[in-house]
Amino acid sequence: MKKPAPRKARTWITVSPWIIIGTVVILLPIVILMAFYSIEQQRTAMTKLLAEKGAALIRSIEAGARAGRSQTAIDLSNIQALVVETAQQPDIAHLIVTDMNGRIIAHNDPAKIGRYRGRELDLRAIAASRGLYYRRPEGRERDDIFEVFRYFSPASGRIAGTREGAIPDDVFRRTESQQPAYMIFVGLDRKPVASALKADARVTVVMALILLLIGFLGVTTLLILQGYRQTRATLSRIRTFSENLVEHIPIGVIATDASGSVTSLNQAAESILQIPASQALGRNAPDVLPAQLTSSLEKLSNGHTVIEGEISCFLPNGRSIDLDVIATSMAENGVFMGYVVIIRDLTEVKRLQNEIDRSRRLASVGRLAAGVAHEIRNPLSTIKGFATYFRDRCPDAPEDRRTAEVMIEEVDRLNRVVGQLLDFSRPVSVRSSTVSIPALVRRSLDMIEGRAREHNIIVETSLPGDNLEIDVDSDGLNQALLNLYLNAVEAMPAGGRLRVSASQDDGGVAITVADTGRGIDQENLSKIFDPYFTTKPSGTGLGLAIVHKIVEAHGGTMNVESETGRGTTVSFTIPSVEDARSRS
Incomplete structure (x- = not known):
């Protein structure tokens, strides 16, 4: 059998590229915003952590300074010692104490004492607010430093070792007001925190990409499932429609599989061939179908793609019918699937065609008979008259008389035939x-x-x-x-x-x-x-x-x-x- 050319395999579901683009356009901004928000939250937490750490260091230095001072004077050498000792911690870049003019009075690097720090700031306003401030100092060498600063008050609070009530509070207030004002700057190394922040940012980006991928896959999966359901429903409707159409179409449809077994026989085919579907389905086609019909399938197996023509088949009851047959082979992706045979009973068509032909012949005969009959009846009347005359003239000649009577009988018979012919040529008048x-x-x-x-x-x-x-x-x-x-x-x-x-x-x-x-x-x-x-x-x-x-x-x-x-x-x-x- 000649196999059809291979066809490209069809996918069971398709997703429009516009749906994919739309999904990405919707999910991408959401995921990016979530990632930026998470990174910003981490940066805020880092800033808060460093600020709290700086504030804690400032409080500890203030406490140490108060412990080493007298009741009325601040020991700058003690503050310098505290600054140098505290700055030994690995995450502290510098510790600086300045006066209100920005002149450094204590520094973890003693060589920098006497220089100025923070003159670009309004130190007196900062001191008056008693608030905590932080910044990232300018300069290439200071990019990795987070600086916390505020008013430095080593004179406030109680002297270490004194009990509450031993020294009146107004003495502390008077002593603090009599002492000079200072500012303290704590420079923290932000490299460890920045490294952790970068690691967290990378994790956040990776998680965002994962969420984007999961969201994309989720939406795509939902769309595919929805498309699958729609496709399945459509296929179900098409299958139901096709089955009803094939089952009730007034043309016989017979289908076989690749092995030659009958797989489908609709009602019209049952009626035409007088073969119940229950007896035909699953059986080999030559065992149940008329031999004249199965011979058409043999022609298909010999290389023909479509067979069309009229055949005469004998039914199980012995009656012969004329069929119009169209047979073709089924193949998918070059693989032979079976045969489909469409049959149409031509018995009624042939009968009607014969009726038309006969009516035409009868019309021609009728027109001829109407013209000829009148021409025949006139000579018949003359012949009958002469035969009657000769019969009456020969009463004594029996043979002649008998001959004349035979002539009269034959003329009457011929006249009856002519009368029947005339009756046949006339339209029948029905008086119901x-x-x-x-x-x-x-x-x-x-x-x-x-x-x-x-x-x-x-x-x-x-x-x-x-x-x-x-x-x-x-x-x-x-x-x-x-x-x-x-x-x-x-x-x-x-x-x-x-x-x-x-x-x-x-x-x-x-x-x-x-x-x-x-x-x-x-x-x-x-x-x-x-x-x-x-x-x-x-x-x-x-x-x-x-x-x-x-x-x-x-x-x-x-x-x-x-x-x-x-x-x-x-x-x-x-x-x-x-x-x-x-x-x-």
Whole structure:
């Protein structure tokens, strides 16, 4: 089998790039803001930590200075010693004590005593506020220093070793006011804290990226799940629609898998092939499908991609039907999946086509008959007149008289044929009246009772009650039944059975006439309604043609089934007047 070209595999779900871009645009600012806020909080905490550490150092130096001073004087040498000793701690960059003019009076580096520090600041205002201040000093060498400064008051508080109440408080206030004012600057090394801050910032950035990734994956996952649900719902709707469509479409659909087993057989295919789906599904196609149909699949396996055409199939009941077949193979990504066969019953189409062809032929014959019949009747009248004249002139010549009588009989027979031909060429005029169908059938059978008895024919009827009534032309229907009875009797010269049945059919009536005679050959079935077609030596070939015309005039349909040697069944339906009008 010729395999189709490979196709690109389809993904089960797709995400629009705009959705991805939108997700990033929404999440990225949020994550960045959170990261900056976290870093800023850490920086604030570091500043607060260094400020508190500087304040603690200042308080400890003040306490040490108070412990070593007298009641009325501040010992600067003691403060210098405290500054030098305290500055030995590894995270202290410098300790400086200045007066209100910024002149250094104590420094951890004694060489810098006498220099100035903080003259760019309003030291007197800072001292008056008694607040704690901090800054990062300017200069390349001071970038890693965090400086805390405030008013330095070693004279405030109590002298170490004195008990409360020993020295009045006004003495302390008077002593402090009499002492000169100082400022203290504590320079803290911020490298360890800055390193920790950078590490925390890196962790924060990494966590932000992780959160961004998690958020992106979460949103994308939700979108994918939503798309999956929508796709699944859409596929479910499409599958339901396709199944309903295939199941109820009035065209037969048959599908097989790669191994040739039947996987699908819709209702139309069941009805056309007369094969229940329960018996076909899962079985090998050649075992359940007609051989003429499976031969189409063999053509596909030999390299054809699509098979189209008309075939004749025999059903399980032996009946032959014409099918329009379209068969093709299924493949996905170059892998053979099976076959799909679409069938359409052409029996009704063929019948209608035959009806159209026959109607055209009948119209042509009718026009010809109408023109020829009148031309034949005039010479017949003349011939009959001369034959009557010669018969009357030869009373004493029996042979001549008999010859004249035969001529008269043949002229009368030919005149009847011409009359039938004229009747056939004229449109049938239906004069409807309410008629009891069972009563009409019984009356028509009474007319052929004697002939049936002569041929040893048993007449059987299956009729409903007399309340089965319908509006029909009783004379025309009676003539149609008589023609069918006579054909049946002539088909059973050695005896047999004539079965007549009638039943209600969708507001109309269905009548069946069946015999057990010699039957009709299959090749002649399509011609039996043609005028002048007959298989009987003495027949005119107009009987069934007239029956068909009468049934058509009532808006009905006819069907003939026959088997050579087993008999013929003729059935016709006549609808109600309303149905006949709607069809016309």
